[in-house]
Amino acid sequence: MSFACRGYNHSMIATRNLRRARVLIVGCGDVGMRAVPLFTKRAAAPRVIALTSHPERVAELRAAGTTPIVGDLDDRASLARLAGLSSTVLHLAPPQKEGDGDRRTRALIATLSAKRRSVSRGAVGAVAPHRAWRARLRARTENRSARAQNPARTAPIVPDGPFATVRRRPPIRLVYASTTGVYGDCGGALIDETRPVRPENARAKRRVSAESQVRRAAVRGDWRVSIVRIPGIYAANRLPLARIERGMPALIASEDVFTNHIHADDLAAILVRAIRRAKPQRAIHATDETDLPMGDYFDRVADAKGMPRVPRITREAAEAQLEPLTLSFMRESRRLTNTRLKRELGYVLRYPTVDDFLRAR
The missing domain is CATH 3.40.50.720 (NAD(P)-binding Rossmann-like Domain)
Known part of the structure; x- marks a missing residue:
């Protein structure tokens, strides 16, 4: 070649x-x-x-x-x-x-x-959006009027000047x-x-x-x-294995929250x-x-990985033992x-x- x-x-x-x-x-x-x-x-x-x-x-x-x-x-x-x-x-x-x-x-x-906006054909500087919009509206109005007067007309009327070349991305x-x-x-x-x-x-x-x-x-x-x-x-790389391994507790079933x-x-x-x-x-x-409460989700993962299930505690005990960030996820159920x-x-x-x-x- x-x-x-x-x-x-x-x-x-x-x-x-x-x-x-x-x-x-x-x-x-x-x-x-x-x-x-x-x-x-x-x-x-x-x-x-x-x-x-x-x-x-x-x-x-x-x-x-x-x-x-x-x-x-x-x-x-x-x-x-x-x-x-x-x-x-x-x-x-x-x-x-x-x-x-x-x-x-x-x-x-x-x-x-x-x-x-991209402006060409002699336009200088930026074109104000409202002015370009008005020019397009005026052109459409003139096109409708021209077609009403001459139905055979097919060529559209376009606005003159820099507004004619405003092209939207x-x-x-x-x-x-x-x-x-x-x-x-x-x-x-x-x-x-x-x-x-x-x-x-x-x-x-x-x-x-x-x-x-x-x-x-x-x-x-x-x-x-x-x-x-x-x-x-x-x-596989985003399972709560570290939490389960540490034995971080979950809430008892009657106080647990639904997660998605x-x-x-x-x-x-x-x-x-x-x-x-x-x-x-x-x-x-x-x-x-x-459709699982949070604690049941931890149990399913633990069982699948052959790990001990995490302990369950009351909400009152969780408020005293767990960090604020962890608690924030235990306060919302949907x-x-x-x-x-x-x-x-x-x-x-x-x-x-x-x-x-x-x-x-």
């Missing part, structure tokens, strides 16, 4: 790479890494860009098939490269660890909202990974996604803040936002599917069919429906219950 042909092929490859769809994963930890192959191993695979605040993870992320970018959501200046980079975003990053508002999501939205499609902790304590009730949020701790309040921010972004601009609310995540679960592989697949199928401004529970997950996303769980996973091990 001649040098010219090789150069032509390289040019074609470069062009195809530039035209490839891009997916930005913000917060590419365990679940994000499980999601990467779901993007990269299919036909017409998009280019997956992974934002990480840890430079030491660059090699790992590149080996997984992503294009890593080092940036810190706590430092907005470090996010500048994300502006206009992708119109599909999987937001998996948790909020910062203090305060009631999620500053990280605020920084991400501000960065992604930049450079949303594709809307940003963002899926935000939230938590079912936003509901607070529901007294063990079975709830769906229409349940009003009532966060009872600072972690959940920051998640509600993030949800509100992405919803407002969708109302203000060219965004399509969906929220996936996630319960306790488990997998999802396997990490199922969660990754749900998040990827949500990008294509979830409805805008909609929340979806990413939960399996497990059971989640997953009807939207099955009907709207059409998702079939790989592990319908925790027992299905434990039997398969």
Whole structure:
């Protein structure tokens, strides 16, 4: 093959790479890494860009098939490269660890909202959104009037001047990974996604803040936002084995709380599917069919691993013995429906219950 042909092929490859769809994963930890192959191993695979605040993870992320970018959501200046980079975003990053508002999501939205318009054909400077909107409205009105006067007319009238060349980028499609902790304590009730949020701790309040921010972004601009609310995540490397080994107690059956679960592989697949199928401004529970109190969950894991079951104590004793973070999970009881997950996303769980996973091990 001649040098010219090789150069032509390289040019074609470069062009195809530039035209490839891009997916930005913000917060590419365990679940994000499980999601990467779901993007990269299919036909017409998009280019997956992974934002990480840890430079030491660059090699790992590149080996997984992503294009890593080092940036810190706590430092907005470090996010500048994300502006206009992708119109599909999987937001998996948790909020910062203090305060009631999620500053990280605020920084991400501000960065992604930049450079949303492309102006050409002699336009100078930025075009005010309301002026461009009025120009488009005027053009549509003139088109309708022209067609009424001459039904045979097919060529549309377009506005003159710089407004004629304002081109909108594709809307940003963002899926935000939230938590079912936003509901607070529901007294063990079975709830769906229409349940009003009532966060009872600072972690959940920051998640509600993030949800509100992405919803407002969708109302203000060219965004399509969906929220996936996630319960306790488990997998072979995410079982409570250390807690069981330490013998950390659970509550007695009469005072125990209901918890909800999802396997990490199922969660990754749900998040990827949500990008294509979830409805805008909609929340979806990413939960399996497990219906267990917390202590029973620990017992199932212990039995499957041949470990002693944890002791059971009263809530009063737990308040005196356990750390505040552990107690916070023992104060909230709820059971989640997953009807939207099955009907709207059409998702079939790989592990319908925790027992299905434990039997398969």
